[in-house]
Amino acid sequence: MVWEGVELDENLLELLKLLCDNVTYLGRAESWCELSVSQSNDSQIDCNVKPLDGGKVTTDETVRLLAPLSGEGLVVFQQAIAAVPKPKRAKWQVPQDVLEALEVDIGDLHRQGWSGVTGARWVTYTLAKTFPESGSASPSDNRLFTVARFDFRGKVLPPLTEALAVGERFRQALICRSNKFLGNAFRHATCLIEG
Numbered sequence: 001m002v003w004e005g006v007e008l009d010e011n012l013l014e015l016l017k018l019l020c021d022n023v024t025y026l027g028r029a030e031s032w033c034e035l036s037v038s039q040s041n042d043s044q045i046d047c048n049v050k051p052l053d054g055g056k057v058t059t060d061e062t063v064r065l066l067a068p069l070s071g072e073g074l075v076v077f078q079q080a081i082a083a084v085p086k087p088k089r090a091k092w093q094v095p096q097d098v099l100e101a102l103e104v105d106i107g108d109l110h111r112q113g114w115s116g117v118t119g120a121r122w123v124t125y126t127l128a129k130t131f132p133e134s135g136s137a138s139p140s141d142n143r144l145f146t147v148a149r150f151d152f153r154g155k156v157l158p159p160l161t162e163a164l165a166v167g168e169r170f171r172q173a174l175i176c177r178s179n180k181f182l183g184n185a186f187r188h189a190t191c192l193i194e195g
Contacts, residue, residue, distance in 0.1 A: 002047060013037065048128040060126040067123045068101050074119050087113065095119040148174050 008016065020035035052062060069077055074095065081094050090113035095101035101119025109117065148170075158166070 013039075049125050050128075052124040052126050058126050060128050062124050062126055064122050064124050066117060066120050068098050069119050069121055071098055073121070074098055074101060077119060089113060093118075 017037045020037055023033065023035050025031050026033050052058060068074075074097070078094050081092065086092060092112050092114065093108075095104060095118055098119065104118060106117075157163070
């Protein structure tokens, strides 16, 4: 994540480093992560994931992510909800600030009758193609990849049990192929299937 034009004093910087050291996953518990703080004066940091500009057309892969509203956006949301007649069975509770919106529990949203996440919006990001096309990597390629992605797509997806079996065969094939180029680099590879 990049915040341009942000300068933290020593205390806030140490707090951010402490927070990063203690985050082990983002979103679901299966989404392991490792965070660290890096300071740079370069305003042109090259990121491979960026919010998609308005109606811009892209050939990159896109992904929609849920993001909290800004403080101003939350005020507009609160005003809009106040102007809408409340359904009889709904027990809506509108978050009072961004922190409260971030702490909301999905079970509470369901009990209150919300059909979406309060204080949030969908943001479309582009994911630049940073990996070589299939078959283009060679033994002389010095880049060491740490992730391999196998994507099930289609209107009808296989049952989870079949997806696990295919994912396991994919993992075994990846280990076998990588051992030819990198020795035993992938002997402990795990397979994560999201659905």
